[in-house]
Amino acid sequence: MNLSDEIIQLFSRQQEQWPQLKHAISQQKQNQERVLTWGNDFTVVVQCNPTRIVSTGAGIDRQTIEKRPCFLCAENRSSSQEGIPFMGKYIILCNPYPILENHLTISLHSHVPQRIRRKIGDMLSLAAELPEYVIFYNGPLSGASAPDHFHLQAGRKSPILLQGESELRTCMMIESNNKEEVEELFEEVYQYLHYRQPDEEEPMMNVIAFTEENQFKLHIFPRKAHRPRQYFEEGNKKLLISPGALDLAGLIITVREEDFTKLNKQDIEDIYSQVSLQII
Numbered sequence: 013m014n015l016s017d018e019i020i021q022l023f024s025r026q027q028e029q030w031p032q033l034k035h036a037i038s039q040q041k042q043n044q045e046r047v048l049t050w051g052n053d054f055t056v057v058v059q060c061n062p063t064r065i066v067s068t069g070a071g072i073d074r075q076t077i078e079k080r081p082c083f084l085c086a087e088n089r090s091s092s093q094e095g096i097p098f099m100g101k102y103i104i105l106c107n108p109y110p111i112l113e114n115h116l117t118i119s120l121h122s123h124v125p126q127r128i129r130r131k132i133g134d135m136l137s138l139a140a141e142l143p144e145y146v147i148f149y150n151g152p153l154s155g156a157s158a159p160d161h162f163h164l165q166a167g168r169k170s171p172i173l174l175q176g177e178s179e180l181r182t183c184m185m186i187e188s189n190n191k192e193e194v195e196e197l198f199e200e201v202y203q204y205l206h207y208r209q210p211d212e213e214e215p216m217m218n219v220i221a222f223t224e225e226n227q228f229k230l231h232i233f234p235r236k237a238h239r240p241r242q243y244f245e246e247g248n249k250k251l252l253i254s255p256g257a258l259d260l261a262g263l264i265i266t267v268r269e270e271d272f273t274k275l276n277k278q279d280i281e282d283i284y285s286q287v288s289l290q291i292i
């Protein structure tokens with residue numbers, strides 16, 4: 013059985029065994045969405061997803077992280093949660109707070125910090141095995157709610173998630189049918205971003221990997237801020253939006269109904285310009 017089929021079986025088994033997951037998936041299907049377009053250049057889908065408050069509202073400062081039991085370590089996971097081994101070092105899990113259809117978390121066995129540099133090849137291997145999925149990475153200061161435990165995420169592809177460069181935010185694109193070549197080009201991009209942000213433990217970024225017509229594709233979204241100004245505002249000016257890879261691609265998650273209703277094109281342009289790092 014191939015990995016795609018194993019995942020479908022995992023989802024049906026886990027929904028039987030784990031009521032929280034079954035509930036979350038049925039809620040996810042009812043989430044409201046709005047579509048905003050910038051001519052033919054760019055489309056944003058805004059999704060209202062209240063369960064994502066666990067991630068959007070997450071404190072990721074060192075103290076908060078050190079105090080909480082890591083939810084990706086095997087000993088702290090729900091006893092109902094099962095997974096599929098991958099490459100001998102990862103476990104593929106159903107994400108209990110889904111944004112996408114068949115939303116997965118791919119967790120490394122060992123509790124090591126979120127760093128992508130030497131793991132881009134693993135991301136591409138998973139993309140090759142799951143042609144109907146996007147595989148995505150949120151850097152430790154760019155949307156990851158477990159910056160202390162390396163993990164990737166994945167979910168069913170949709171056109172909105174495959175959008176490349178646009179005027180609203182930077183997307184650096186790598187494409188080749190040769191996996192090693194993609195890894196080498198990623199290393200060049202990484203070195204350039206490190207030069208731009210020498211003080212960061214890892215240059216801030218989100219990455220989306222997928223395959224299309226036997227080509228490996230990487231979309232790298234360089235970042236300069238974790239959360240926009242509006243996240244920290246109070247009252248009417250507040251927008252509780254904490255962008256990660258999917259938001260940068262074009263699927264913006266709001267956790268509060270009021271943000272979902274009022275978010276307009278100017279807000280979106282403003283948020284992108286605050287969090288996306290311009291590459292000249």
Ligand SMILES: [Zn+2]
Pocket residue numbers: 082083084085122123124160161
């Ligand atoms: Zn852990």
